[in-house]
Amino acid sequence: MDIRVVGGGLAGVEAAHQVAQRGHKVTLYEMRPHVFTPAHRTPFLSELVCSNSMKSKELTNAHGLLKEELRLLGSIIVETADETAIPGGKALVVDRQRFARIITDTIEAHPLIRISREEVTHVPDGIVIFATGPLTSDGLADTLRELTGSSNFYFFDAISPIVDGETIDREKAFFGARYLDGSDDYLNCPLTRDEYDRFYEALITAERVQLREFEKTPYFEGCLPIEIMAERGHRTLLYGPMKPVGLTDGITGAKPHAVIQLRREDASGTMYNMVGFQTKLTYTEQERVFKLIPALRNAVFLRYGSIHRNTYINSPAVLTRDLRLVGNERVFLAGQITGVEGYIESAAMGLLAGISACASLEGHVFSPPPEDTCIGALLNYITTENKHFQPMNVNFGLLKGYNKRQKDAVVKNALSAISAWKDETDRLRSPLQRQED
Structure with a gap:
Protein backbone atom coordinates (compact mmCIF):
# COMPACT_ATOMS: atom_id res chain seq x y z
CA MET A 1 0.00 0.00 0.00
CA PHE A 153 -3.08 29.04 15.47
CA TYR A 154 -2.15 31.69 12.94
CA PHE A 155 0.77 34.02 12.57
CA PHE A 156 2.21 35.96 9.67
CA ASP A 157 5.30 35.55 7.57
CA ALA A 158 6.48 38.42 5.38
CA ILE A 159 8.37 38.25 2.08
CA SER A 160 11.24 40.61 1.21
CA PRO A 161 11.31 42.55 -2.07
CA ILE A 162 13.52 41.50 -5.00
CA VAL A 163 15.35 44.15 -7.04
CA ASP A 164 16.56 44.05 -10.65
CA GLY A 165 20.35 43.88 -10.34
CA GLU A 166 20.95 46.15 -13.35
CA THR A 167 19.00 49.00 -11.74
CA ILE A 168 21.14 49.19 -8.58
CA ASP A 169 23.46 52.22 -8.52
CA ARG A 170 26.85 50.51 -8.19
CA GLU A 171 28.51 53.85 -7.41
CA LYS A 172 26.47 53.92 -4.21
CA ALA A 173 26.95 50.26 -3.24
CA PHE A 174 29.87 47.97 -2.50
CA PHE A 175 30.43 44.23 -2.31
CA GLY A 176 31.43 42.57 0.94
CA ALA A 177 30.40 40.27 3.77
CA ARG A 178 30.68 40.99 7.45
CA TYR A 179 34.22 40.41 8.72
CA LEU A 180 35.25 38.84 5.37
CA ASP A 181 37.64 41.10 3.48
CA GLY A 182 37.46 40.88 -0.30
CA SER A 183 34.16 38.99 -0.38
CA ASP A 184 31.56 39.68 -3.07
CA ASP A 185 28.81 37.64 -1.42
CA TYR A 186 26.59 40.62 -0.60
CA LEU A 187 25.98 43.95 -2.31
CA ASN A 188 25.85 46.52 0.48
CA CYS A 189 23.90 49.78 0.33
CA PRO A 190 25.33 52.24 2.90
CA LEU A 191 23.48 55.19 4.43
CA THR A 192 24.81 58.21 6.28
CA ARG A 193 23.20 59.35 9.52
CA ASP A 194 21.04 61.92 7.69
CA GLU A 195 20.05 59.40 5.02
CA TYR A 196 19.10 56.89 7.69
CA ASP A 197 17.03 59.47 9.58
CA ARG A 198 15.06 60.35 6.43
CA PHE A 199 14.54 56.69 5.60
CA TYR A 200 13.41 55.87 9.14
CA GLU A 201 10.83 58.67 9.28
CA ALA A 202 9.42 57.66 5.90
CA LEU A 203 9.26 54.01 6.93
CA ILE A 204 7.35 54.44 10.18
CA THR A 205 4.80 56.80 8.60
CA ALA A 206 4.28 54.84 5.37
CA GLU A 207 0.88 53.38 4.46
CA ARG A 208 0.45 49.68 5.18
CA VAL A 209 -1.83 46.96 3.91
CA GLN A 210 -4.92 46.97 6.11
CA LEU A 211 -5.56 43.63 7.77
CA ARG A 212 -8.98 42.09 8.06
CA GLU A 213 -10.25 41.46 11.56
CA PHE A 214 -9.50 37.71 11.58
CA GLU A 215 -5.95 38.45 10.42
CA LYS A 216 -5.05 40.57 13.42
CA THR A 217 -2.87 38.01 15.18
CA PRO A 218 0.71 38.24 16.47
CA TYR A 219 3.67 38.15 14.10
CA PHE A 220 6.33 35.47 14.48
CA GLU A 221 9.12 37.21 16.38
CA GLY A 222 11.82 35.78 14.10
CA CYS A 223 10.34 37.30 10.94
CA LEU A 224 8.95 40.72 11.81
CA PRO A 225 8.09 43.21 9.05
CA ILE A 226 10.73 45.89 8.80
CA GLU A 227 8.27 48.65 9.74
CA ILE A 228 7.18 46.76 12.87
CA MET A 229 10.82 46.48 13.96
CA ALA A 230 11.29 50.21 13.32
CA GLU A 231 8.40 51.06 15.64
CA ARG A 232 10.39 49.67 18.56
CA GLY A 233 12.81 52.57 18.43
CA HIS A 234 14.85 54.86 16.19
CA ARG A 235 17.99 52.73 16.51
CA THR A 236 16.39 49.26 16.47
CA LEU A 237 17.17 48.67 12.79
CA LEU A 238 20.83 49.54 13.43
CA TYR A 239 21.02 46.45 15.61
CA GLY A 240 19.00 44.34 13.19
CA PRO A 241 18.86 44.13 9.38
CA MET A 242 20.60 47.50 8.89
CA LYS A 243 23.49 46.94 11.29
CA PRO A 244 26.80 48.29 9.91
CA VAL A 245 29.14 46.15 12.03
CA GLY A 246 31.89 44.23 10.27
CA LEU A 247 31.64 46.32 7.10
CA THR A 248 33.75 49.12 5.65
CA ASP A 249 32.44 51.18 2.75
CA GLY A 250 34.42 49.95 -0.24
CA ILE A 251 33.90 53.28 -1.98
CA THR A 252 34.72 55.85 0.72
CA GLY A 253 36.69 53.68 3.13
CA ALA A 254 34.49 54.93 5.97
CA LYS A 255 32.35 53.01 8.44
CA PRO A 256 28.72 53.46 7.30
CA HIS A 257 26.05 54.56 9.76
CA ALA A 258 23.64 51.95 8.42
CA VAL A 259 23.74 49.27 5.72
CA ILE A 260 21.14 47.34 3.76
CA GLN A 261 22.50 44.07 2.38
CA LEU A 262 21.34 42.66 -0.94
CA ARG A 263 21.76 38.95 -1.60
CA ARG A 264 21.84 37.28 -5.01
CA GLU A 265 18.68 35.44 -5.98
CA ASP A 266 20.40 33.63 -8.85
CA ALA A 267 23.94 32.64 -9.79
CA SER A 268 24.25 35.37 -12.45
CA GLY A 269 23.28 38.17 -10.06
CA THR A 270 20.43 39.54 -12.15
CA MET A 271 18.15 39.64 -9.11
CA TYR A 272 18.87 40.72 -5.54
CA ASN A 273 16.87 40.14 -2.35
CA MET A 274 16.68 42.89 0.28
CA VAL A 275 17.90 40.88 3.26
CA GLY A 276 15.64 41.17 6.31
CA PHE A 277 13.27 43.62 4.59
CA GLN A 278 10.07 41.62 4.83
CA THR A 279 7.23 44.12 4.84
CA LYS A 280 3.51 44.80 4.73
CA LEU A 281 3.78 48.27 3.21
CA THR A 282 1.59 48.89 0.18
CA TYR A 283 3.33 48.44 -3.16
CA THR A 284 3.25 52.20 -3.83
CA GLU A 285 4.86 52.94 -0.49
CA GLN A 286 7.52 50.29 -1.01
CA GLU A 287 8.52 52.12 -4.20
CA ARG A 288 8.64 55.47 -2.42
CA VAL A 289 10.33 54.47 0.83
CA PHE A 290 12.88 51.95 -0.41
CA LYS A 291 14.04 54.29 -3.17
CA LEU A 292 15.23 56.65 -0.41
CA ILE A 293 18.14 54.22 -0.10
CA PRO A 294 20.78 55.93 -2.28
CA ALA A 295 21.84 52.79 -4.15
CA LEU A 296 18.19 51.96 -4.91
CA ARG A 297 17.02 55.38 -6.07
CA ASN A 298 16.38 54.02 -9.60
CA ALA A 299 15.64 50.44 -8.59
CA VAL A 300 13.12 48.30 -10.45
CA PHE A 301 11.34 45.93 -8.10
CA LEU A 302 10.85 42.49 -9.61
CA ARG A 303 8.83 41.39 -6.60
CA TYR A 304 7.35 43.51 -3.86
CA GLY A 305 7.27 42.44 -0.26
CA SER A 306 4.04 40.87 0.94
CA ILE A 307 2.45 39.05 3.85
CA HIS A 308 0.57 35.79 4.04
CA ARG A 309 -1.05 33.62 6.64
CA ASN A 310 1.04 30.97 8.32
CA THR A 311 -0.77 28.11 10.00
CA TYR A 312 0.56 25.78 12.65
Whole structure:
Protein backbone atom coordinates (compact mmCIF):
# COMPACT_ATOMS: atom_id res chain seq x y z
CA MET A 1 0.00 0.00 0.00
CA ASP A 2 1.25 3.47 -0.88
CA ILE A 3 2.14 5.90 1.87
CA ARG A 4 0.32 9.14 1.07
CA VAL A 5 2.18 12.44 1.52
CA VAL A 6 0.11 15.60 1.23
CA GLY A 7 2.10 18.69 0.31
CA GLY A 8 4.96 19.14 -2.15
CA GLY A 9 7.04 21.63 -0.19
CA LEU A 10 10.36 20.90 1.48
CA ALA A 11 8.90 18.72 4.25
CA GLY A 12 6.62 16.76 1.91
CA VAL A 13 9.37 16.12 -0.62
CA GLU A 14 11.77 15.05 2.12
CA ALA A 15 9.18 12.69 3.62
CA ALA A 16 8.29 11.17 0.24
CA HIS A 17 11.93 10.70 -0.70
CA GLN A 18 12.79 9.02 2.60
CA VAL A 19 9.87 6.62 2.20
CA ALA A 20 10.77 5.78 -1.40
CA GLN A 21 14.44 5.31 -0.56
CA ARG A 22 13.33 2.70 1.96
CA GLY A 23 11.61 0.71 -0.77
CA HIS A 24 7.98 1.77 -0.26
CA LYS A 25 5.62 3.29 -2.82
CA VAL A 26 4.56 6.89 -2.28
CA THR A 27 1.78 9.05 -3.63
CA LEU A 28 2.74 12.71 -3.26
CA TYR A 29 -0.15 15.17 -3.49
CA GLU A 30 0.51 18.76 -4.56
CA MET A 31 -2.35 21.14 -5.42
CA ARG A 32 -0.28 23.48 -7.60
CA PRO A 33 -0.65 24.44 -10.44
CA HIS A 34 -4.43 23.92 -10.15
CA VAL A 35 -4.60 25.86 -6.88
CA PHE A 36 -1.93 28.36 -5.83
CA THR A 37 -1.17 29.75 -2.39
CA PRO A 38 -0.80 33.53 -1.83
CA ALA A 39 3.00 33.16 -1.92
CA HIS A 40 3.83 30.49 -4.53
CA ARG A 41 4.31 31.40 -8.19
CA THR A 42 5.41 28.17 -9.92
CA PRO A 43 4.25 24.54 -10.12
CA PHE A 44 7.66 23.26 -8.99
CA LEU A 45 8.03 21.13 -5.89
CA SER A 46 9.89 22.72 -2.96
CA GLU A 47 9.56 26.25 -4.34
CA LEU A 48 11.31 28.66 -1.96
CA VAL A 49 9.14 31.71 -1.26
CA CYS A 50 10.53 33.69 1.68
CA SER A 51 14.27 33.69 1.02
CA ASN A 52 16.85 31.71 -0.88
CA SER A 53 19.12 31.44 2.16
CA MET A 54 19.25 28.29 4.24
CA LYS A 55 21.29 30.08 6.88
CA SER A 56 24.70 29.30 8.30
CA LYS A 57 27.08 26.69 6.90
CA GLU A 58 29.25 26.70 10.01
CA LEU A 59 29.08 23.64 12.26
CA THR A 60 29.43 25.83 15.34
CA ASN A 61 26.09 27.39 14.39
CA ALA A 62 22.96 25.34 15.11
CA HIS A 63 21.66 25.86 11.57
CA GLY A 64 24.92 24.58 10.12
CA LEU A 65 24.99 21.60 12.46
CA LEU A 66 21.40 20.65 11.60
CA LYS A 67 22.28 20.65 7.89
CA GLU A 68 25.27 18.40 8.56
CA GLU A 69 23.08 15.99 10.50
CA LEU A 70 20.66 15.90 7.57
CA ARG A 71 23.52 15.22 5.15
CA LEU A 72 24.42 12.18 7.21
CA LEU A 73 20.77 11.07 7.05
CA GLY A 74 20.55 11.35 3.27
CA SER A 75 18.45 14.51 2.97
CA ILE A 76 17.44 15.30 -0.62
CA ILE A 77 16.80 18.92 0.38
CA VAL A 78 20.30 19.55 1.75
CA GLU A 79 21.94 17.54 -1.04
CA THR A 80 20.17 19.67 -3.67
CA ALA A 81 20.94 22.87 -1.78
CA ASP A 82 24.63 21.97 -1.85
CA GLU A 83 24.38 21.25 -5.57
CA THR A 84 22.72 24.59 -6.38
CA ALA A 85 24.64 26.79 -3.94
CA ILE A 86 25.71 30.29 -4.96
CA PRO A 87 28.03 32.68 -3.06
CA GLY A 88 26.52 33.75 0.25
CA GLY A 89 29.32 34.28 2.75
CA LYS A 90 28.88 31.99 5.71
CA ALA A 91 25.32 31.08 4.65
CA LEU A 92 24.13 28.30 2.36
CA VAL A 93 22.41 30.33 -0.36
CA VAL A 94 20.89 28.62 -3.39
CA ASP A 95 19.76 29.53 -6.88
CA ARG A 96 16.09 29.07 -6.08
CA GLN A 97 14.96 28.23 -9.63
CA ARG A 98 17.63 25.57 -10.16
CA PHE A 99 16.93 24.18 -6.70
CA ALA A 100 13.19 23.73 -7.34
CA ARG A 101 13.72 22.35 -10.86
CA ILE A 102 16.23 19.73 -9.74
CA ILE A 103 14.03 18.68 -6.82
CA THR A 104 11.03 18.35 -9.14
CA ASP A 105 12.97 16.40 -11.76
CA THR A 106 14.40 14.04 -9.15
CA ILE A 107 11.04 13.29 -7.53
CA GLU A 108 9.25 12.90 -10.88
CA ALA A 109 11.90 10.42 -12.03
CA HIS A 110 11.80 8.24 -8.90
CA PRO A 111 10.22 4.87 -9.78
CA LEU A 112 8.45 4.54 -6.42
CA ILE A 113 6.93 8.04 -6.29
CA ARG A 114 3.71 9.02 -8.02
CA ILE A 115 2.79 12.72 -8.05
CA SER A 116 -0.90 13.59 -7.97
CA ARG A 117 -1.62 17.22 -8.82
CA GLU A 118 -4.81 17.78 -6.85
CA GLU A 119 -6.01 19.58 -3.77
CA VAL A 120 -6.65 17.32 -0.79
CA THR A 121 -9.32 18.42 1.65
CA HIS A 122 -9.92 15.13 3.47
CA VAL A 123 -7.85 12.33 5.01
CA PRO A 124 -6.77 9.84 2.30
CA ASP A 125 -6.86 6.12 2.97
CA GLY A 126 -3.91 4.31 4.55
CA ILE A 127 -0.88 5.88 6.19
CA VAL A 128 -0.88 9.64 5.57
CA ILE A 129 1.74 12.33 6.18
CA PHE A 130 0.33 15.86 6.15
CA ALA A 131 3.12 18.27 5.23
CA THR A 132 1.08 21.12 3.82
CA GLY A 133 3.08 23.84 5.49
CA PRO A 134 2.14 27.29 6.73
CA LEU A 135 -0.10 27.97 3.72
CA THR A 136 -2.44 25.02 4.18
CA SER A 137 -5.60 25.50 2.11
CA ASP A 138 -8.77 26.45 3.93
CA GLY A 139 -10.50 23.15 3.17
CA LEU A 140 -7.70 21.02 4.55
CA ALA A 141 -7.18 23.39 7.48
CA ASP A 142 -10.79 22.74 8.48
CA THR A 143 -10.15 18.99 8.31
CA LEU A 144 -7.00 19.25 10.42
CA ARG A 145 -8.84 21.43 12.91
CA GLU A 146 -11.43 18.70 13.31
CA LEU A 147 -8.75 16.01 13.63
CA THR A 148 -6.80 17.87 16.31
CA GLY A 149 -9.89 18.75 18.29
CA SER A 150 -8.74 22.33 18.75
CA SER A 151 -8.40 25.48 16.69
CA ASN A 152 -5.26 26.06 14.70
CA PHE A 153 -3.08 29.04 15.47
CA TYR A 154 -2.15 31.69 12.94
CA PHE A 155 0.77 34.02 12.57
CA PHE A 156 2.21 35.96 9.67
CA ASP A 157 5.30 35.55 7.57
CA ALA A 158 6.48 38.42 5.38
CA ILE A 159 8.37 38.25 2.08
CA SER A 160 11.24 40.61 1.21
CA PRO A 161 11.31 42.55 -2.07
CA ILE A 162 13.52 41.50 -5.00
CA VAL A 163 15.35 44.15 -7.04
CA ASP A 164 16.56 44.05 -10.65
CA GLY A 165 20.35 43.88 -10.34
CA GLU A 166 20.95 46.15 -13.35
CA THR A 167 19.00 49.00 -11.74
CA ILE A 168 21.14 49.19 -8.58
CA ASP A 169 23.46 52.22 -8.52
CA ARG A 170 26.85 50.51 -8.19
CA GLU A 171 28.51 53.85 -7.41
CA LYS A 172 26.47 53.92 -4.21
CA ALA A 173 26.95 50.26 -3.24
CA PHE A 174 29.87 47.97 -2.50
CA PHE A 175 30.43 44.23 -2.31
CA GLY A 176 31.43 42.57 0.94
CA ALA A 177 30.40 40.27 3.77
CA ARG A 178 30.68 40.99 7.45
CA TYR A 179 34.22 40.41 8.72
CA LEU A 180 35.25 38.84 5.37
CA ASP A 181 37.64 41.10 3.48
CA GLY A 182 37.46 40.88 -0.30
CA SER A 183 34.16 38.99 -0.38
CA ASP A 184 31.56 39.68 -3.07
CA ASP A 185 28.81 37.64 -1.42
CA TYR A 186 26.59 40.62 -0.60
CA LEU A 187 25.98 43.95 -2.31
CA ASN A 188 25.85 46.52 0.48
CA CYS A 189 23.90 49.78 0.33
CA PRO A 190 25.33 52.24 2.90
CA LEU A 191 23.48 55.19 4.43
CA THR A 192 24.81 58.21 6.28
CA ARG A 193 23.20 59.35 9.52
CA ASP A 194 21.04 61.92 7.69
CA GLU A 195 20.05 59.40 5.02
CA TYR A 196 19.10 56.89 7.69
CA ASP A 197 17.03 59.47 9.58
CA ARG A 198 15.06 60.35 6.43
CA PHE A 199 14.54 56.69 5.60
CA TYR A 200 13.41 55.87 9.14
CA GLU A 201 10.83 58.67 9.28
CA ALA A 202 9.42 57.66 5.90
CA LEU A 203 9.26 54.01 6.93
CA ILE A 204 7.35 54.44 10.18
CA THR A 205 4.80 56.80 8.60
CA ALA A 206 4.28 54.84 5.37
CA GLU A 207 0.88 53.38 4.46
CA ARG A 208 0.45 49.68 5.18
CA VAL A 209 -1.83 46.96 3.91
CA GLN A 210 -4.92 46.97 6.11
CA LEU A 211 -5.56 43.63 7.77
CA ARG A 212 -8.98 42.09 8.06
CA GLU A 213 -10.25 41.46 11.56
CA PHE A 214 -9.50 37.71 11.58
CA GLU A 215 -5.95 38.45 10.42
CA LYS A 216 -5.05 40.57 13.42
CA THR A 217 -2.87 38.01 15.18
CA PRO A 218 0.71 38.24 16.47
CA TYR A 219 3.67 38.15 14.10
CA PHE A 220 6.33 35.47 14.48
CA GLU A 221 9.12 37.21 16.38
CA GLY A 222 11.82 35.78 14.10
CA CYS A 223 10.34 37.30 10.94
CA LEU A 224 8.95 40.72 11.81
CA PRO A 225 8.09 43.21 9.05
CA ILE A 226 10.73 45.89 8.80
CA GLU A 227 8.27 48.65 9.74
CA ILE A 228 7.18 46.76 12.87
CA MET A 229 10.82 46.48 13.96
CA ALA A 230 11.29 50.21 13.32
CA GLU A 231 8.40 51.06 15.64
CA ARG A 232 10.39 49.67 18.56
CA GLY A 233 12.81 52.57 18.43
CA HIS A 234 14.85 54.86 16.19
CA ARG A 235 17.99 52.73 16.51
CA THR A 236 16.39 49.26 16.47
CA LEU A 237 17.17 48.67 12.79
CA LEU A 238 20.83 49.54 13.43
CA TYR A 239 21.02 46.45 15.61
CA GLY A 240 19.00 44.34 13.19
CA PRO A 241 18.86 44.13 9.38
CA MET A 242 20.60 47.50 8.89
CA LYS A 243 23.49 46.94 11.29
CA PRO A 244 26.80 48.29 9.91
CA VAL A 245 29.14 46.15 12.03
CA GLY A 246 31.89 44.23 10.27
CA LEU A 247 31.64 46.32 7.10
CA THR A 248 33.75 49.12 5.65
CA ASP A 249 32.44 51.18 2.75
CA GLY A 250 34.42 49.95 -0.24
CA ILE A 251 33.90 53.28 -1.98
CA THR A 252 34.72 55.85 0.72
CA GLY A 253 36.69 53.68 3.13
CA ALA A 254 34.49 54.93 5.97
CA LYS A 255 32.35 53.01 8.44
CA PRO A 256 28.72 53.46 7.30
CA HIS A 257 26.05 54.56 9.76
CA ALA A 258 23.64 51.95 8.42
CA VAL A 259 23.74 49.27 5.72
CA ILE A 260 21.14 47.34 3.76
CA GLN A 261 22.50 44.07 2.38
CA LEU A 262 21.34 42.66 -0.94
CA ARG A 263 21.76 38.95 -1.60
CA ARG A 264 21.84 37.28 -5.01
CA GLU A 265 18.68 35.44 -5.98
CA ASP A 266 20.40 33.63 -8.85
CA ALA A 267 23.94 32.64 -9.79
CA SER A 268 24.25 35.37 -12.45
CA GLY A 269 23.28 38.17 -10.06
CA THR A 270 20.43 39.54 -12.15
CA MET A 271 18.15 39.64 -9.11
CA TYR A 272 18.87 40.72 -5.54
CA ASN A 273 16.87 40.14 -2.35
CA MET A 274 16.68 42.89 0.28
CA VAL A 275 17.90 40.88 3.26
CA GLY A 276 15.64 41.17 6.31
CA PHE A 277 13.27 43.62 4.59
CA GLN A 278 10.07 41.62 4.83
CA THR A 279 7.23 44.12 4.84
CA LYS A 280 3.51 44.80 4.73
CA LEU A 281 3.78 48.27 3.21
CA THR A 282 1.59 48.89 0.18
CA TYR A 283 3.33 48.44 -3.16
CA THR A 284 3.25 52.20 -3.83
CA GLU A 285 4.86 52.94 -0.49
CA GLN A 286 7.52 50.29 -1.01
CA GLU A 287 8.52 52.12 -4.20
CA ARG A 288 8.64 55.47 -2.42
CA VAL A 289 10.33 54.47 0.83
CA PHE A 290 12.88 51.95 -0.41
CA LYS A 291 14.04 54.29 -3.17
CA LEU A 292 15.23 56.65 -0.41
CA ILE A 293 18.14 54.22 -0.10
CA PRO A 294 20.78 55.93 -2.28
CA ALA A 295 21.84 52.79 -4.15
CA LEU A 296 18.19 51.96 -4.91
CA ARG A 297 17.02 55.38 -6.07
CA ASN A 298 16.38 54.02 -9.60
CA ALA A 299 15.64 50.44 -8.59
CA VAL A 300 13.12 48.30 -10.45
CA PHE A 301 11.34 45.93 -8.10
CA LEU A 302 10.85 42.49 -9.61
CA ARG A 303 8.83 41.39 -6.60
CA TYR A 304 7.35 43.51 -3.86
CA GLY A 305 7.27 42.44 -0.26
CA SER A 306 4.04 40.87 0.94
CA ILE A 307 2.45 39.05 3.85
CA HIS A 308 0.57 35.79 4.04
CA ARG A 309 -1.05 33.62 6.64
CA ASN A 310 1.04 30.97 8.32
CA THR A 311 -0.77 28.11 10.00
CA TYR A 312 0.56 25.78 12.65
CA ILE A 313 -0.91 23.43 15.20
CA ASN A 314 -0.40 23.17 18.94
CA SER A 315 1.88 20.18 18.44
CA PRO A 316 2.69 19.38 22.09
CA ALA A 317 -1.02 18.77 22.68
CA VAL A 318 -1.76 16.73 19.56
CA LEU A 319 1.42 14.97 18.39
CA THR A 320 3.26 11.97 19.79
CA ARG A 321 7.04 11.56 19.72
CA ASP A 322 6.82 9.72 16.39
CA LEU A 323 4.93 12.66 14.80
CA ARG A 324 1.63 10.79 14.81
CA LEU A 325 -1.64 12.49 15.58
CA VAL A 326 -2.93 11.60 19.04
CA GLY A 327 -5.90 9.28 18.63
CA ASN A 328 -5.23 8.51 14.97
CA GLU A 329 -2.22 6.25 14.47
CA ARG A 330 -2.26 6.34 10.67
CA VAL A 331 -1.96 10.14 10.43
CA PHE A 332 1.46 11.83 10.68
CA LEU A 333 2.29 15.54 10.49
CA ALA A 334 5.50 17.12 9.29
CA GLY A 335 7.13 20.42 8.45
CA GLN A 336 6.29 23.95 9.40
CA ILE A 337 2.70 23.18 10.33
CA THR A 338 4.11 21.32 13.36
CA GLY A 339 5.61 24.51 14.76
CA VAL A 340 9.18 24.48 13.51
CA GLU A 341 10.27 27.61 11.69
CA GLY A 342 12.61 27.65 8.72
CA TYR A 343 13.37 25.75 5.54
CA ILE A 344 15.81 23.23 6.98
CA GLU A 345 13.85 22.74 10.17
CA SER A 346 10.77 21.90 8.06
CA ALA A 347 12.73 19.46 5.93
CA ALA A 348 14.08 17.83 9.10
CA MET A 349 10.58 17.09 10.39
CA GLY A 350 9.64 15.76 6.95
CA LEU A 351 12.60 13.41 7.05
CA LEU A 352 11.61 12.11 10.50
CA ALA A 353 7.97 11.71 9.50
CA GLY A 354 9.01 9.65 6.49
CA ILE A 355 11.20 7.37 8.59
CA SER A 356 8.51 7.08 11.27
CA ALA A 357 5.79 6.22 8.73
CA CYS A 358 8.02 3.49 7.29
CA ALA A 359 8.58 2.07 10.77
CA SER A 360 4.83 1.92 11.25
CA LEU A 361 4.33 0.15 7.92
CA GLU A 362 7.12 -2.32 8.65
CA GLY A 363 5.78 -3.13 12.11
CA HIS A 364 8.56 -1.85 14.34
CA VAL A 365 8.75 1.01 16.83
CA PHE A 366 10.16 4.37 15.80
CA SER A 367 12.90 5.52 18.16
CA PRO A 368 13.36 9.33 18.16
CA PRO A 369 16.83 10.82 17.55
CA PRO A 370 18.78 11.73 20.70
CA GLU A 371 17.95 15.09 22.26
CA ASP A 372 21.62 16.13 22.13
CA THR A 373 21.32 16.36 18.33
CA CYS A 374 19.70 19.32 16.56
CA ILE A 375 17.05 17.21 14.85
CA GLY A 376 16.25 15.36 18.06
CA ALA A 377 16.08 18.61 20.02
CA LEU A 378 13.62 20.09 17.52
CA LEU A 379 11.42 17.01 17.72
CA ASN A 380 11.53 17.18 21.50
CA TYR A 381 10.53 20.86 21.44
CA ILE A 382 7.40 20.36 19.36
CA THR A 383 6.26 17.29 21.29
CA THR A 384 6.91 18.46 24.87
CA GLU A 385 4.15 20.17 26.86
CA ASN A 386 4.41 23.94 26.55
CA LYS A 387 1.72 26.39 27.66
CA HIS A 388 3.18 29.12 25.45
CA PHE A 389 4.03 27.09 22.37
CA GLN A 390 5.04 29.09 19.29
CA PRO A 391 7.14 28.38 16.16
CA MET A 392 10.83 27.86 16.81
CA ASN A 393 14.01 27.90 14.75
CA VAL A 394 16.74 25.44 15.64
CA ASN A 395 19.17 26.78 18.23
CA PHE A 396 21.73 25.32 20.59
CA GLY A 397 19.60 26.20 23.58
CA LEU A 398 17.24 23.35 22.62
CA LEU A 399 19.95 20.68 22.83
CA LYS A 400 20.05 18.52 25.92
CA GLY A 401 23.16 19.24 27.99
CA TYR A 402 24.29 22.17 25.84
CA ASN A 403 27.33 24.02 27.14
CA LYS A 404 28.34 27.09 25.12
CA ARG A 405 31.87 26.92 26.52
CA GLN A 406 32.30 23.49 24.95
CA LYS A 407 30.66 24.08 21.58
CA ASP A 408 33.17 22.01 19.63
CA ALA A 409 32.49 19.05 21.91
CA VAL A 410 28.73 19.59 21.50
CA VAL A 411 29.11 19.47 17.72
CA LYS A 412 31.28 16.35 17.79
CA ASN A 413 28.88 14.61 20.14
CA ALA A 414 25.84 15.51 18.03
CA LEU A 415 27.36 14.15 14.82
CA SER A 416 28.46 10.98 16.57
CA ALA A 417 25.01 10.54 18.12
CA ILE A 418 23.14 11.07 14.83
CA SER A 419 25.41 8.60 13.05
CA ALA A 420 24.74 5.98 15.73
CA TRP A 421 21.00 6.68 15.52
CA LYS A 422 21.07 6.24 11.75
CA ASP A 423 22.89 2.92 12.08
CA GLU A 424 20.34 1.67 14.62
CA THR A 425 17.40 2.88 12.51
CA ASP A 426 18.79 1.17 9.40
CA ARG A 427 19.40 -2.04 11.35
CA LEU A 428 15.69 -2.33 12.12
CA ARG A 429 14.82 -2.51 8.44
CA SER A 430 14.33 -5.93 6.91
CA PRO A 431 17.38 -7.69 5.38
CA LEU A 432 15.60 -7.69 1.98
CA GLN A 433 15.22 -3.89 2.04
CA ARG A 434 18.89 -3.38 2.94
CA GLN A 435 19.90 -5.78 0.16
CA GLU A 436 17.77 -3.91 -2.38
CA ASP A 437 19.47 -0.63 -1.40
